[in-house]
Amino acid sequence: xRPNSLIxxxxxxxxxxxxxxxxxxxxxxxxxxxxxxxxxxxxxxxxVTTANRVAAEVNGLLGDLQFARSEAIKEGQTISxxxxxxxxxxxxxxxxxxxGWLVFLDVNGDGIITAGxxxxxxxxxxxxxxxxxxxDNGLTYVTFNRDGFMMNLAGGVTFTLHDATSNASxxxxxxxxxxxxxxxxxxxxxxxxxxxxx
Numbered sequence: 001x002r003p004n005s006l007i008x009x010x011x012x013x014x015x016x017x018x019x020x021x022x023x024x025x026x027x028x029x030x031x032x033x034x035x036x037x038x039x040x041x042x043x044x045x046x047x048v049t050t051a052n053r054v055a056a057e058v059n060g061l062l063g064d065l066q067f068a069r070s071e072a073i074k075e076g077q078t079i080s081x082x083x084x085x086x087x088x089x090x091x092x093x094x095x096x097x098x099x100g101w102l103v104f105l106d107v108n109g110d111g112i113i114t115a116g117x118x119x120x121x122x123x124x125x126x127x128x129x130x131x132x133x134x135x136d137n138g139l140t141y142v143t144f145n146r147d148g149f150m151m152n153l154a155g156g157v158t159f160t161l162h163d164a165t166s167n168a169s170x171x172x173x174x175x176x177x178x179x180x181x182x183x184x185x186x187x188x189x190x191x192x193x194x195x196x197x198x
Contacts, residue, residue, distance in 0.1 A: 047169070050163055050170050051169075051170060053129065053131070053163075054131060054161055054163060054170050054171075054172050055172065057098075057127060057131060057133065057161055057172075058133075058159075058161050058172040058173075058174050058184055059184070060124060061097065061101070061124070061133070061159060061174055062174055062182060062184060064081060064101065064103050064122055064124060065081065065142065065174075065176065065182055066182060067103065067121075067122065068080070068081055068103050068121075068142070068144050069144045069148045069180050069182075070148075071105075071121065072144035072145060072146055072147075072148060073144075073146065073147070073148045075105075075146075076146045077105055077107075077146060078105070078106045078107070078108075078109040078143060078144070078145055078146070078151070079103065079104070079105060079106060079121070079143070079144050080103075080104060080106035080109070080111050080113075080141055080142065080143040080144075081101050081102065081103050081104075081141060081142045081143075082101060082102055082104075082111055082112065082113070082140065082141040082142075083095075083096060083097045083099060083100070083101050083140070083141075084099065084100050084101055084102050084123075085099045085100065085126075087100060087102070087123045087125070088102075088113075088120075089113065090102065090111065090112045090113055090140075090141065091140070092111075092112060092140055093140065094140060095134060095135045095136075095138055095139055095140055096132065096133060096134050096135075097133040097134075097135060097159065098126065098127045098131055098132050098133040099126045099127075100123070100124045100125050100126045100127075101124045102120060102122070102123055102124075103120075103121045103122035103123075103124075104118050104119060104120045104121055105118055105119040105121060106118055106143060109143055109145075109151060111140065111141030111142075111143055111152065112141070129163075129164065130163075130164040131161060131162065131163050131164065132161070132162050133159060133160070133161050134159070134160050134162075135157060135158070135159045135160075136157060136158050136160070136193075137154075137157055139152070139153075139157055142157075142176070144180060148179075148180040149178060149179055149180055150176060150177070150178050150179075150180055153176070153177075153178045154178075155177075155178060155193065156175060156176065156177045156178070156191065156192035156193040156194075157175070157176050157192075157193070158173050158174070158175050158176075158191045158192070158193055158195070158197070159173065159174040159175075159176075160172075160173050160197065160198070161173070161174070168187040168188070168198075169187065170187075171186070171187035171197060171198065172184060172185070172186060172187075172197070173185040173186075173189070173191050173197035175191040175192035175193065176192065177192045185197040
């Protein structure tokens, strides 16, 4: 039996000539679901990206402090870190480190890189965003001696990192003690100075 005769005898439905599509109700449901997913997903994405960024920033200084301490012990030399704004000179009156910092062999231990005598070991670039990295006690440099001790500290010191909104969820602290012990804390945790990270 030919296909045309099957259609005439009712075995196959005849084509109606109209195309299937979305109804207005279906379209509204899809838009609502997309809106809910965006409302839930965007804040979570922002939290993850901001948390990852501040973790990378505080770990950058932690890594350079650990490097400086190990180099001081290994080489039997004084190694210092200082904030910088140009990648070549120390900011001698600044206690903010978001502009970048230098790690260098500090022959006379004065915390200032001196051309011709001191040797530059590492350069940290400025933060790309508007986060702030502040050290307490007015500290403008950190120096490790050949035993791995921090020479210019009377006790502990804390570097505090805030994002642009100063949201406590993103606050990180980096503590250092006179014996060279280093640790990081989240907001509310206790620093090496016995205070809360805020």
